[in-house]
Amino acid sequence: MANPGKTKRIVLISTDKAFVQETKAAFSSSDLIELITVDKNVVELRGEIQESNCDAAIIDMDAAKLEEIEALQRITRRLEGKAPILVVTQEFNAAAVRILVQLQVADFLVRPVKTADLVRSCIRVLQGPGREENSESQIYTFMPAAGGVGTTTLTLQTAFQLHNSATRGVSTCVVDLNFQQGACAEYLDLEPRFDITEIENQPERLDRQLLDVMLSKHSSGLCVLAAPTHPSEMRSFNADVVVRMLDLVSAYFDNVVIDMPRTWFPWTETVLLGSNKLYIVSEMTVPCLRHTQRLIQAVYETVGKEVKPNVIVNRYEQKMFESGIKQADVQEILGDHFVGGISNNYRLVREAVDRGVPLHEIDANANVVNDLKRIILPEEVVVEGKKPTSLYAMGKRLLRKSA
Numbered sequence: 001m002a003n004p005g006k007t008k009r010i011v012l013i014s015t016d017k018a019f020v021q022e023t024k025a026a027f028s029s030s031d032l033i034e035l036i037t038v039d040k041n042v043v044e045l046r047g048e049i050q051e052s053n054c055d056a057a058i059i060d061m062d063a064a065k066l067e068e069i070e071a072l073q074r075i076t077r078r079l080e081g082k083a084p085i086l087v088v089t090q091e092f093n094a095a096a097v098r099i100l101v102q103l104q105v106a107d108f109l110v111r112p113v114k115t116a117d118l119v120r121s122c123i124r125v126l127q128g129p130g131r132e133e134n135s136e137s138q139i140y141t142f143m144p145a146a147g148g149v150g151t152t153t154l155t156l157q158t159a160f161q162l163h164n165s166a167t168r169g170v171s172t173c174v175v176d177l178n179f180q181q182g183a184c185a186e187y188l189d190l191e192p193r194f195d196i197t198e199i200e201n202q203p204e205r206l207d208r209q210l211l212d213v214m215l216s217k218h219s220s221g222l223c224v225l226a227a228p229t230h231p232s233e234m235r236s237f238n239a240d241v242v243v244r245m246l247d248l249v250s251a252y253f254d255n256v257v258i259d260m261p262r263t264w265f266p267w268t269e270t271v272l273l274g275s276n277k278l279y280i281v282s283e284m285t286v287p288c289l290r291h292t293q294r295l296i297q298a299v300y301e302t303v304g305k306e307v308k309p310n311v312i313v314n315r316y317e318q319k320m321f322e323s324g325i326k327q328a329d330v331q332e333i334l335g336d337h338f339v340g341g342i343s344n345n346y347r348l349v350r351e352a353v354d355r356g357v358p359l360h361e362i363d364a365n366a367n368v369v370n371d372l373k374r375i376i377l378p379e380e381v382v383v384e385g386k387k388p389t390s391l392y393a394m395g396k397r398l399l400r401k402s403a
């Protein structure tokens with residue numbers, strides 16, 4: 001990098017005055033990032049990026065226009081990887097993604113871009129490719145104790161919390177192992193791109209480049225690996241494919257969050273053994289809690305004491321009817337496997353699913369969001385009266401780590 005350890009210089013190429021203003025404002029309070037702007041379209045550039053001696057460039061362009069892509073290609077060639085490029089584009093189709101991947105841009109965001117996402121992406125890009133050395137990927141696995149208990153909802157919300165966390169690495173990928181009827185992509189209004197048939201018989205074909213094409217990318221930068229669903233097909237997948245896929249994903253992401261199916265497959269054991277945290281999602285009914293007990297037993301029998309099954313009880317009600325399950329019963333049945341309950345908030349979860357957005361986008365302080373955070377990121381739960389960590393405090397910490 002051009003200025004290691006000091007202020008990082010970012011050059012922004014954009015003719016969109018409003019976007020330039022917003023970005024300037026976002027970086028104005030940072031003493032670690034200096035933003036230079038160039039009021040030109042990418043096709044009009046004549047060496048401005050190289051001359052700026054920048055640490056990273058943000059190029060605002062239309063990836064669907066051939067001449068703009070060609071201009072980007074010239075720039076990446078001339079830069080020879082000296083400064084990472086972050087592309088902000090209108091278009092988001094498979095062809096555009098493929099080209100951006102081939103040109104090895106460090107990241108791309110799709111308009112409309114939220115300032116916080118742009119800042120976060122810049123920090124990530126400035127940190128350089130991959131993760132910090134020696135930092136192992138953390139794998140969080142969510143297993144349902146019954147159908148419809150909220151496993152997908154909690155998987156996705158956990159992934160967002162890790163992705164937005166100041167302390168848990170910078171890149172997060174959701175892996176939907178419900179090949180038959182996964183809902184992860186659908187819940188976020190993304191197109192599932194994982195084409196298992198393409199690699200089914202040759203898992204070794206799955207490499208970084210192919211993985212990039214098969215990832216769906218949320219506007220926040222969160223990645224999702226999910227296969228299109230085929231309701232009428234009963235298929236099982238080769239354990240090798242699943243293992244290869246998880247190896248690859250954990251090599252490239254700091255956090256991997258897995259949405260497991262209810263069925264126990266030949267590869268389930270491998271996934272469990274590879275998990276750093278295992279959460280069984282349950283609910284407050286007698287059959288479900290009983291089944292949870294059996295599942296805990298099955299996990300112990302399969303993977304021994306390697307992985308502790310933690311139980312999250314979703315739609316947790318503090319006050320139940322006389323005959324219903326009470327808090328004390330849950331504790332008694334699950335013992336110290338019980339790590340917390342998640343409030344029942346039908347309106348919030350329903351609205352999120354219908355709009356295809358994460359829960360915190362509807363209400364950042366919703367009970368479901370905070371209940372889950374207390375379980376996943378207890379150290380980041382904001383204590384009443386204490387100021388929340390600002391994006392810049394977070395950026396500083398990240399940059400310091402990378403310097």
Ligand SMILES: Nc1ncnc2c1ncn2[C@@H]1O[C@H](COP(=O)(O)OP(=O)(O)OP(=O)(O)O)[C@@H](O)[C@H]1O
Pocket residue numbers: 144146147148149150151152153154183314315342343344345346347349350353368
């Ligand atoms: N904390 C909650 N409060 C209220 N409703 C919830 C909560 N969590 C999930 N739900 C609702 O429960 C339903 C099932 O959620 P979700 O799809 O996440 O479950 P699942 O366990 O992944 O289901 P499946 O077995 O189909 O994979 C959804 O309609 C969702 O809106």
Ligand SMILES: [Mg+2]
Pocket residue numbers: 151152153178183
């Ligand atoms: Mg599900």
